[in-house]
Each structure stands twice: as C-alpha cells, then as structure tokens.
Amino acid sequence: MTNRQPAYQPSTTDSSRPRLRNSLRNSQRNSLGNSLGANRGRGPGGRAASAAALLGVLALTACGSGSGGAAGATAGEKVDGGTIRYAHLQEPPCIYGGWVQQAYLSRQVLDSLVSQTEDGSIVPWLAEEWSVSEDQLTWTFKLKEGVKFTDGTPVDAQAVSDNFDYWTSGGNGTVQAYIQEYYESSKAVDAGTLEVKLSAPYSPLLSALSQGYFGIQSAAALEERTEQQNCEAPIGSGPFTVGEWKRGESVTFNQNPDYNSAPQNAKHQGPAYVDSVVWSFVQDNTSRFGSLASGESDAIGEVPTVDFETAKSQFQVQQYITPGRPVTLSLNTVEGPFADTKVRQAFAYSADRKAVVDSAFLGVVPFEPNGTVSQSTPGYNTDIADDYPFDQAKANALLDDAGWTQRNADGVRTKDGQELAVDIAFGLNSIVTTEGATALQNLQEQVKPVGFKVNLVPVTQADLFGGTYSTPDSYDAQLGYWTSPTAGILYINFRQNTAKNPNYANTAFYNNAEIEDLILKANSAASPEEANTFYAQAQQRLSDEAVAVGLYTQTSTVATSQNLQDVWLEASQGEPVFHDAFFTE
Amino acid sequence: MTATLEHTAITGTLRQELLKVRNLNVSFSTGRGRDARLTHVVKDVDLRLAAGECLAIVGESGSGKSVTARTLVGLPGANASVQAERLELAGHRIGTLGERQWRRLRGKDIGFVLQDALVSLDPLRPVGKEIEEALRLHGWGTTRSRAARAVELLASVGVPQPELRAGQRPDELSGGLRQRALIASAIALDPKILIADEPTTALDVTVQAQILELLGRMKERGTGIVLISHDLSVVATLADHVAVMQGGAIVEQGPARQVLYHPQHDYTRALLDAIPSEHTKGTPLSKDGRARITATSRRPRTTRPADAPVLRAEGLVKSYQGHDGVVRTVVDGVSFELRAGETLGIVGESGSGKSTTAKMALAMLEPDAGRVLLDGAAWTGISTAARRSRRRSVTVVYQDPLSSFDPRWNAERILLDALARQDYPGEAERAAQVRELAGQVGLQVEHLAKHPLQLSGGQRQRLAIARALAPEPEVIVLDEAVSALDVSVQAQVLDLLTDLQQELGLSYLFISHDLGVIHHMSDRVLVMKDGRAVEQGSAEDVFNHPRHPYTRELLASLPQLGLAPGQRNPPAAAGTPTTEGAHS
C-alpha cells in the first residue's frame, strides 16, 4: 500500500515551530507527574516524557555493524506481511492507562498529537502544525486531514477536545499529573483546528503530549462503550488494532489497513508492513531470552543483563537510558547518622560505586555518579561525576571528624556507644531488580572497611507502597528513582517539605531554601540554556551536601532477531514501535 | 519310613497317584553379603497322595507344613531354593517347571485354599469375579458363560442364593459362605488336587463342621486333598493319611487311624495328649515339670463361706448403636456367679457376647442394665475412683498378650508396674517379688530383661499371667487366653493355670470358643448365643446332658478325636515321659 499521507507542509500561522521551554514555575506544583508503575519482577517502573535533547538510545547490533534498525541487517529480501512475536516483561491490567506498561501497549494502537525525536525535538503526528499565543496560554493545533479512527469516526478537533476532557475528568491519572493544574479548556475551532487554553504557561506541554498516555482515542468509543471495553481494547487511529487479549499470555495487535497517520519521524507512512504483532508476556528472564534464542519470539523487551553479551552477538539490540532521577540512595538528612553532612559525604567516598554497579549489572547498565539527575537528562551536570571518587582515606578522615572515632570488635565505627549502622530500605522486585539488590550487597561490603555497617532492608510491595518505609524514623537511606523528561524533577524531589505545604516526594527529607530557590529560578528561566545553568548549580549544591548517592540509570532495551528489521524505540518513553518493522528473508 | 512304604503299597496299585514327593528340601537364604544365611525349613520330606484320598500334614507353627504345601504349587516364597529327588504332581514333573508352565498348572490341576477367606479373597471384589478370574486365566469360556459358571460353582459348594452372593464381596458374606466361595474359586476348573492350608482355622466350630463336610464330599468325588492343619481333631474327620511334621521334617506318617490312635513317635503322642477335652479333665496336658508356686501374699485373704460367690453378675444388658443408627443388643440378660476357687467357663461362638460380658465383669464397661457385685459389694455402677482400690481383686489375661504390653517396656518393668506399691515399698522388695512372680509362671530371670517382642508366644502369655497375678487378685478373667497358642504351648499354659488355681485359690472366669478347653478347665459352664446365656450348669451336666438345642449343635459340630475312645491310649498311659516334646 502506498503512502496516502500528504507530505508535511509548513503552516502559515505564527509560531509554527514549538518553542521549547523547560521551565517550571514555582506555582506549578506537581507539574511533573510521575508515572512509576508498580512493578513486580524486574522492576523498572514507568517513565515520564522526555523533552530533552540528550536521549540515550544506544543501538547495539550484531558484530558491531551498523547502528541498529534497518541498517543493521545483514540484509535480505524484504517480505510483506507476517506476524511479529514479541515477548514483553509485564502485563498491565488495561491496554490504555497511566502506567508506563500501558503506554507500551497503547502506543501500538493510538496516535498522539505530536512525536518526539531522538534529538529531543518535536515533530508532527496527528497535529500537522501548531502555535502558541504570546502569553503562552493558548495553543492551536492543526490536525491532519482524512485520518479516521478504526471505528470509522474521523479524527477531528472535536474528538481530540473530547479526549482532553476525558483525561482531565479522571480518564488518565498520569495525564492529570502532567497537565491538570494548567489545563483550562479545549475547543474545536473548526473540524481541523483545535484550541487548548491553559491557566498558566506550561512549556513542556508538547513533550508531554508525545507520550503514550496522551494517545487520542475515538470519542464515540469513549462515550458509548463500557469502561472495561475501553480498558481492554481502546480504539484509536494507530497502526494496529487490539485483537484478542489472552490474559496472562498475550495480546494480538492486528494491522490497521487504513493507517495513514504515522508520525513524521516514522520510517515510512501508510499501514504497518506486518499483518499482526503477538505481544506476549514472559516475566521470566531466562524464558524470555530463551524464546528469542529458540526462535519462538522475533523480538523481546528488557534483555536480561546476563544474556546481554550473547544478545549483542546474535541479535540486534537497542538500549534506551531514561532521563530523570536515576536509581539513587536518598539519605535521611534529619534522623540517624546521615543527619550529619560529613557522614553522608564519607559514605559517598567510601565505595567504588562504579565497580559495584558494573559488577552487578555485568557492565550493561551505566553507573550514574549523580544522585539527583541521570546522564540522559537535559541540564545534567557532568562535573558532579568527579565529586565523590572512591577514596577511603577521605571517608575515614570525614568520619573521624564527625566524631565516629571508635571501632567495635566487628570494625564498625562507634560514637558514644552507638554503632555507625545504617538501614537501607529498598523495594526488592518492585523498585529494585535482582541486579540492583546485588549492587546494594556489593556496596554493603565496600563500605565496611571505613566502618559503616549497612543493614539491607528489603521491603515487600505491600509494605513499600503502604507507606511503612516512608517516614524519617523508618530508614537511613532509601533506594528509588523517578523518570522524567527534564531536570525539573529536582523541583519534585527537593522542594522543601513543610507542614503547610508538605512534599513527601522529598525522600531525603532535605529542606534547603537556597537550593529550592535555584530550582525555582530554573523553572522560570527564559531559555533552556539558562534553566540548565540553574539546574546544574542546584545539582552541585545537592552533591556538595551529599543528599543523595547515585548508583545506576534506568534503562529500557529491545532485542530483535536478524530477520526482523526496523523495530525502534520511540524517544519519549522507550516504547518499541512495530509500525515500520518488516521481515527479511 | 516303613509307614510310607506300606501306604504306597496299599494305595499305589488301587488308585491314580496324584502326588509323588521324595526327598523334598526347601531352604531360604536371608541376609546379604557376609551375613547371608541359609535356613533349612523343609527337610527330606516324602509325600504321596492318590485320587479320592486326603493327606493331612499336621504340625505346629514353624513346622514347615505351609512351606511344603506352597512348594507343591511352585510358590515357596522369595529367596527359596527347592531340591527334590522326585516331585510329581497330577502327572507333571514339577521340579523343572518354568513360571509360565506353573501358571498353566495352578488353578487348573491344583487348587489351593488358604486360611481366612476374608483376606484370601480380594476384599475389594465380588466373590463371583474371583471365581470368574480363575476361569478366565485358563481361557475357560466367554465373559457371559464364566459368570454363569461362577454361580453354578457357588451353588455346588452349597452357597444359597448363588446369584446374589456372586455379586457380594467377602466382607458381605458370613465366614462360612466366604470360605465356600474361596473353595469354589479354587475348584473352578475341577483340579485333581486341592491343597487346603488351614481351611477352617478362623471359623466357628459349627461352620467348621460344614466346611469339613464339603471337603469330604469333594474327596468322595475323587479329588485328592492335601489338608494342612495344626489341629489333630480337624484332621481326624477327613484324613486318610496323616503326616506329622516337626522342625521341617516328617516325624511320623501313616494311615490316619494308626497315627491318631496308635502314635509311634513321642512328638505325635505329646501333641495328642496336649489336646484338652473331657477326658483330660483334672490331669496335666503337658509333661513339663510343675511350676514352683508358693503363696507369697502379704495381704490377708478375704475369708468367706466356701461357696459364697466372689463375683456375681445379675441380668447384664449391653447395647451399642452402630454407625448406621441401628441399636444392637450385644449382651442380653446374662447372670452368673463365680465362686471362690472355681472356674466358670463361658463358651460361645464369635459374636455371642462373651467378651463383652467379660468386660463388664472386669468393670471396664458399664452395663446398660443389671449389675456386677464383687465380694457382695457393688462393682459396677460406682465411680472409677471408688473402684480403683479394688481393681487389684480382679485381673485379666487377654488373647493377644503382645498388644496388651506397652512396647517400650521390658518384662520386668511390666511386672513392676503391676505390683501394688503399698505392699512392696522398697525397691529391692519389688524386684524380688518380680522374680518371684516370674518363677511362679515359669519364666527365667533372663526373660525379665527382654521386651515382649523378644519373647515367644508362650512366654508372652506366661508374662501376661504373671502380670495378672502381681496384684494378688481373687479373680482372673481369662479372655480367650490360650486361643492363639499352639496346642503344646496351650497345654503348658493350661497346666500352669490349673496349678496356680490350686495353690493360690484363684477364681477364673474362663472365656473361650473352644469347647475342649472349656470342658478341660471349667467347673461350671455358661453357654452363650446371640448375647443370651442359653444354658448354664456344671461342666458335667452341660457337656454330657445338654438341654438347649444350641448346645447340642455345638457339641455335635465338635470334631472329636475320641470317637472311638477305646482305640486311643488313655492319657495316663501315654508312653514314658521324655524331655523331648514341644517347646514354646
């Protein structure tokens, strides 16, 4: 089928290019919603949108040839049709929803208004062009013409407007977390023109809209069908439609033969090359990789670290490093030994964290020295990497300074009879993977020589999410992460926690007015560069205070067999895209 | 040997020889490696049998009679090695048969009937199916014709309503019927030889008589029967030839009349003499030395008029509600008196309520109606605490002594436990008394250290008696106390009981199904049937002048060795006493 999609044409309205501003105003509380999903088994939770330029999609292919995707093929004849058997880690309760696992699935059936490219720029998708008013409160989107939902209704401005209303009236909690406080109204100016009114300027709007949570569904379907139907088989205008969902086993996506609305950064326009995708859920790492090795699957997500080397030598592997807060230890700055800055700094010095991580993840997942922002986030402060090298002498000096001068029989430092013992709480198998747990065990051993005694406290999912380990008296350090498209995540994690305006996301319980001020300055900065300067300063201050100790980044990977080409990870959340994929012979 | 040859000479010419065994030896290997041992259990056995005859192999437990019988069908057991000069059965040389050939022979040419049909027929299947199986295994008929044949066979062995019975399982049939069904399955293909291993042992005496009659009819029809039994009186009614086995060898063999009435071998004589009956009353059954019994009581004996009852039961009634909600009256209005120094025998078949009566006499069970008086004072209907101090006056010996001993205790501990503490305050005194008791019942000091399991059946029963004696009782209830014992051991135990009674002035409530034993032991007899005392009186009266028809039936069913008393040596003249003979 040939491409019936009209080529993208520049719009004649003003501000045809989006103006990107990574600013978050202090009034914009909760502007960066988080989407970490509950996640048993292998743990990475949801990932929020990235409006960043620094997306780390690394393509790793067989024999190191090419850069993945189509180029990586040892090439063969392209075959039309076929069924892609893809094995995924986790099965969400619904296809569409606010959890990243749902975005993975809904990305296959829903189109969004805009798409984000690997370099962080925003390109047209359902919206051909857009503009924002001078006061940044009114956004106007021009929609592609001739696009239909798979139930036959047109994708017009009214339908998109209805979607906005649906999201903000409780249809999607994560969407609400992103835009609820800014969204005022939307209306169809005409069939092809949508106007969205905000109550305050919100520059990350476009990158937010590029995420799977913001997929546009058929307004008629939303209206007429039951909640359960919309949960299990949402109707969009995407490259696939939901076929059968065998719970606990697989979802079948069938090709949408009339597809004409691929994003501009897609590799082709028109319907998907394959007939269908059988998206199965294989939680066991060994089995998932085994299914690829045995040919039962054509592609798998979340390549197990132990099999990563094998995968790279035999299959096409792509890895995506999520922006936002990396997996990091938040140190309890109000109670226990870590209330003392010197002890926190000593702790950061006392372990060879890179070795700890490289060993636990077999070198697959990058070490992240920065405890507050990950390396793929715009505004990442690269200087911080060298702030706390492995230096036991410094650690010892700092601890002596802090008064932890005695040692008991086990070599643990003491002060006034108190042991230098710290409890690290971590949600094993929910937040932290087995590899992460190994990293913690390595860390535990590494900090022993300087006199730290680390107690690892694995927390069950019920305890964890039930809030048992969320108060200052319940842990000395807590392992967690928070994916987000910008360094604005700092605002969420380090805004002061006051009685009047509590911020329970501040898991270090760290209140510092100066740092908060830096973050606020960044949020209201005029340009991304300016914002990033302030963010960098804030990161430096937080690093100096050793509020959090960085360990590793969250990643998302996909491995495809050699005869399946052009599977790619989209840039907002790292979801695999099968629209362009085809088999070769 | 001479007897055997004579026997051959008479029968060999007249009838078809079905069985020729010469020099049969069977041994079992046990243990492994260096511990491997060879146990020789059948030694140089010669046997012959002609059609229409019955050969009885008689012996006590462990004599090798069952192994001999099983060897004849090629199933001596695991790890057995069989050697014989000659082994011929129904015209087949069976010494060299392979398993397949054996299978063709078994059931077709040789039938085999085991002891208890309740467990010798598959308890989970209808008896008809078992009979059909015998037919099927030898390719007889079709499914339908086999079913019909099974019914015919049941009818032929005297099972009433054979169609109904064929569909019932062994547990749904009475003991007699299922034994008949078992026989039917063994003779389904009309084998030339029927080997019956203790075919009547588990049966009541009236039923036993019927089964023996059935076997007799088969013999008349020309079937050769090998009858294995421990019971000489059973053998007497059926056997033409008798072989007496002891320790794996045949000690005496010959025509039945000769062996039973003119036994040559000491062992045979001892066996015969050991059988309690009317004639043995008042005489010792065994030739063992008398036990050394001295009254060592520390308590003054209750003095009472000579014929005053020690134990008196008045109108005892006991009923049980079964699982199906139906109430069964097990004991119905039984009264009796047990006088000092006498033995009251209670006799009856299984289910007659005699053991329940014994339990009430022991006050282990409260009667629903009626009462028991001990020395004129209430013994039932009082509190457990009130009874406890008088418990020592009435003790008990059970049929199965093993289960009545705590498996963790040795003999000494068992006896110590039974001693009245207040009578023997010191440890040394108690130990001495235990040895005294052991001596009284004929146990050696070294037996005291042993656990019941390590004792022989007779020793166990002696231990049980010693335990019953320990509290210095006035009454001992003996509930089938000798039923499980071999006849020679039974003889010793009965003698011991008699001696003890004489020396210690004990009163016995003696319960048994065995009329001979009851006759031998009892001064007075109570006959029970279906929970009722149908007849009561002196042993003399009851046995010689039975009034109740049931008593007469019982006595008529009893296989009697002494059918022709004159032909048997009177016990008093039973050869010279020797030290040989039965050991427990």
Place this chain on the structure above:
Amino acid sequence: MSTLKHNTGLLLQDPAHDGGASAAGGGTGGAANHPGRRRPRPNNLLTSPGLRRAGGRLLTAVGVVWAAATFTFLIQALLPGDRATLLLNQLAGQVQQRTAAELAPINAKYGFDDPLIAQYFRFLGDLATGNLGVSYQLHKPVTEVIGDQVGPTIGLTFASLLVAWLISAVVIAGTARRSRMVSSVASGLEAVAAGLPQYWLGVILLVVFALNLGWFPVVGGTGLDGLVLPALTLGIPLAGFLGQVTRTEFEKGMDQPFALSARMRGMGDIGVRLRHVLRHSVLPGVTLSGWALGSLFSGAVIAESIFSRPGLGKVLVTAVNSRDLPVVCGIVILIAAIYVLANLLVDIAYTLIDPRLKNS
C-alpha cells in the same frame, strides 16, 4: 449354617466383636453371627443417613469457605500500612506518604474508613450473594478475573496430578517387592523426587529440555506441548510423595493372602500387581491427592511463573503483593472450594476403590 446377615465389615470398631481385634487363630469367624436384632439397611444414598451425611458435608463446606474468607479478610485488613496510601503509591510507583486530601476519595470509594466490622459484614453480605467484588487493580469483577484464568490453572493442576499418579503407579507396580536392589533404587528415587524443590526442578527442566534440547517450547502458553514441562515440574515431587505412601501399602498388599490366592489360581505376578494389589495400595495416595490438589493449585504459581503460563497463580501473587483484597479473597475462596470439592471426590473415589467403606 447360620442365616446370613449384613456384615459390618472390618472397619467398624464393634466392641461386641468377640475375641479382640486381631484374630490369630482365635474364635473369630468374621462378624457374620452378630445378634440379629437389626433392620436390613437399604443401600439407597437418598435415605436419611445419606442425606444427613450430605447435609453435614455441605455445612462443613460452607464453614470452611466462610472461615477461609474471614481469615483472608482479616489478614488483608490487618496488613501494615494504609490501604488507600498503598493504592495511590501503587498507581504512581512511589514510596511516600500521602496527604489526607489525596486519600479521602479512595477511602470513600472503597469504604476503608468504615469500622472494620462494618466492612466485614459488607464483605460477607456480598459474598453470600455471590458478589466477590471488583478488583482494585484490574477494575474488573473478581468472578471475571478468576473465570479468565482458572482454566489453565485447573488444567495444569489435574495434568500434574495425573502425571504424578502415572509415574508413581508405574514405578511402584514395577518395582515394589522386587529384588532388594531394584526396590531400594526405586524408593531412593522416590525420596529424591519428594525432596526436589518444585521451582528448582522447573528451572532445570526448562533449561535442559526447552532451552538446550529444544524439545518443548520455552514459552509454554496453553498448548498441550507447553503443558508437559509444567506438569512434570509439579508432578514429579508429588509422584515421590505418592510413591512413598503407596509403596508401603503396595508391599503390604503383596503380602496379603489374596495376592497369594490369585497366584495360586494361575495368575502371573504382573497380573496380581495390576489387577489386585494396585487397587489396594492407592487409598492413602487418594487421600493425599485431595490435599495435593489444593497444594498443586497454589503451587501452580511456581510453574506458571517459570514457564510463563497464564493462570491464577500469577494473579494471586500479584494480588497478594498489591493487596488486591477482592481478588485474594476470591482466589482463597476458590481454593477452599476446590479443597472441599476435592475431598468430596476423594470420598467418592474411596468408595469406588474400596466399597467396604460405604458402610462406615
């Protein structure tokens, strides 16, 4: 000859039974001569004892289910942490405290604010009307959640039981009371099988037979070829257990006179083993099966997780971890019901295998 009366069989402990329990040559000719004051018992199941038994069984079943539900309710209600916080954090994947304003709507929606006793009675009331509630996580009626997933689990459970029985029956019938060598090797294998941790066995089976040898699919799915390894994973350890209890009984059976009787009417050793003794030896195994069914049902989670099978086990673990009370309760009640049902089946199997038990 005494007239025939219905026999109580061996299993009644009838004190009227003369001569003590063991009748080694004593005067016990079975129980045929029991006093005859007894009405013949009809064998119809629908008569009052049968009805009473069925009624009692039903009551027990309801009791078991009620107790299981109550227990589950309590255990879930008493879990540490606040349930509303849990739901919110789970939706967001965060570990933090929540503000009262955030919690209020959740508490209102699920009635977490009501007194526990009120929640309990509401829960029981719903239960009585067959309403198991709606899953907190799946937003779907629990009956539907269970209905979707119960099929593969039941299939796996029964396949495992079947595998276990086949293996143990074949091994037992083939090896019991054979030479010392054979039977000790076989019973050694049984002990090994019984001691095998299921998950460990499963992983090894997966790696060897699916990944390395490629005989079976790595991702099992619900197909028949995907059922083999999971069923073996659960079935082999169970076969070890069954083997251990069955072997003892089988050896006892081989020593029974009826086995000798059968040999003596011309039956071969194999025939005796299969036609007579096996049936006698399965009763304890059948009892074990009733228990095993419940155990397999919950053990299915292990096989499901290793072999990536759909099924209730996975749902259960997820629900327990996320405190999806309605789903947990639903599954617990289902397992309790299956246990009750399994025991009913066991009882029926009992009387089929050993008709003597019908009367006791």
Place this chain on the structure above:
Amino acid sequence: MSTSTLNTSANVPAVAWQRLREVPLLPAVAAAVVLFFVVAALAPHLLTSRDPFAIDLPNALQAPSLAHPFGTDQSGRDLYTRVVYGTRESLLIGLGATGLSMAIAVVLGVVSGLGGKIFDGLINRSLEVLFAFPVLLLAMLFVTVYGPSVTTQIVAVGLGTAPGYARMIRGQVLAVKNSGYVEAAHALGHSRWTVLRQHVFPNAMRPLVAVVTLGIGQSIVWASGLAFLGLGVAPPSPEWGALLDAGRMFITRAWWLEVMPGLAIVAIALAATVLGHHLQKKLEGARS
C-alpha cells in the same frame, strides 16, 4: 562364635568394623550428610576458611574449580562458603518450622484425641479450615503481612504444615488410647493421669521422631519456595532459598549458582527422608 576369643584388644577394630558393616549403607550416608550440615550450621568456619560475604569483584562468576568448588557468584563470593554459612539459617528454618508445626500439632492432636467429642469436633473443623489453605498460600499471606525474615518463614511454614501433623498425632493418640496395653493399665487400676503419662504420651509421640526428620527436609524445601516467590530471607543472607532466587537469573550463564544450592537442599531433604524412613522402620520393627 564365642565372644571371649574376640574380646582381645587386638580385635577391637575388627569388631568395630564388623559393627560398622552392619549399619545399612544408605542411612549411614544420610547420617553423614546430616552431620556435615549440622557442623555447617553450628561451626561453619570449620568447613571453610572464607568469608561468605566478602566480595571479590574481579573474580565474579567463576565456574567451579579447586579454589572455588562450587564456583563464585556475581559478586565474586565463594559459593561453597555461602552454602555452608547458609546452612544455619536454612536449617534453623527447617527445624523451627517443624518444631513449631509439631508443637501446634501435638497440642491440637492430643486435645483432639483425648478431649472428648466436643473438642475433637471443634479441632477437626478448624483443621479442616486450615487444610483448605495450602502451605504456599498460607505462607504467602503470612509473609505479606509480616515481611520476609527467618522468623516469618518459620511461622509461615510451621503454620502451613501443622494441620497434617495434627491429624496424624490425633490418629496416633486415638490408636494408643484404644490399645490393649492402655486397657490393661486401666484394668490394673492405674489412674487416668498415670495411664496418660506412662503409656499414651510416650507411645503416641514415638513415631514423631521419624516424622520430624521427614518434616525438616520438607520445611526447608517449602521455605526456599517462598524465596523463589520473592518472599524469602533478604539478601545478602546466604540462606539457600535466597541463593536459589538470586542464582535463577544466571542459569544460562553460571549454572552452578542455581544448581549447587539446589543440590544442597535436595541433599538435606533426601538425607532427612532416608533417616526418617530408617527410624520409622526401626520403630515399626521394634513393635511388630
């Protein structure tokens, strides 16, 4: 053979050897295995000189060799040492769970067996309910409430396995209560309490020795099953279930991480079973 000739000092080893030869091979091996693990539990340092927690990152994931008989794990820790040191917790779980289970079972079983109709009925009903909770399910619910630790594993597995034992003990108590020797003791006029103390308790509890042995192995297997579901003892504890759970992901790359701890579990469970059966046979042999 006369013993006096053998009773010379020169023949003592011969006699000992003779004795030893009489011990059946399988139970002897099983006893040796159990002994090994008991030593490992009580004094692990006797069996290995390494530290079970000491990481050695450059030597991670080494295959079994002379230096590391079981290989090393992803942090370079010696797996053999970890298995040895893990014995204590695993055995503790096995013993604790079985002990707890037995304690509950003995109380319930004895009360049920002796307590008359009402108690018996009540306890039987409650057992019926407990039976409806398979061990794994009960343990799962329990660990979810109280969090994963050695204690919760003990309690969870103990509770889960108790009803089976309780029923067995009840049967045992009833059997002994109705036995000939108890009747005989009553007939001798002993008081109820004396009979209970002298006969019922000791005899009813006698077979438990074997059952306990069997139970320990099974408890360890159950507990490690919980670890598999992520409900086990926390890392870096070398508890066997935890080792298995951690090793699972390496199965294709470092099989020893999964196989070796698994073999340890199988070994102890098997040894316990063999010993249990041996004891059972001996006890039964002593009875009949």
